[in-house]
Amino acid sequence: xxxxxxxxxxxxxxxxxxxxxxxxxxxxxxxxxxxxxxxxxxxxxxxxxxxxxxxxxxxx
Numbered sequence: 001x002x003x004x005x006x007x008x009x010x011x012x013x014x015x016x017x018x019x020x021x022x023x024x025x026x027x028x029x030x031x032x033x034x035x036x037x038x039x040x041x042x043x044x045x046x047x048x049x050x051x052x053x054x055x056x057x058x059x060x
Contacts, residue, residue, distance in 0.1 A: 001040050001041065001042060002039075002040070002041055002042065002043055002044050003038065003039065003040055004038075004039045004041065004044045004045060005033075005036040005037070005038050005039070006036060006037050006039065006045065006050055006053075007035060007036055007037075008032065008035055008036055008037050009035060010054040010057055010058055011037065011050075011053050011054055011057050012056075012057035013030070013032070013037070015053060015056050015057050016030065016037060016053055016057075017030065019049065019052075019053060020039070020041065023041075024041055024042055027041075027042055028040065028041045028042075029041075
């Protein structure tokens with residue numbers, strides 16, 4: 001398992017959980033610390049996946 005910190009500034013936790021479920025099933029942990037989500041996941045999220053999370057969390 002990998003640990004990855006991503007900023008929670010532009011990411012909705014429910015959208016993040018939906019993505020992680022689709023990628024990893026129940027094999028993930030999300031902790032909130034200060035301004036970050038700390039993810040424990042089978043592989044790190046790509047920059048494209050993080051950008052898509054930000055876009056989905058802040059539709060225009």
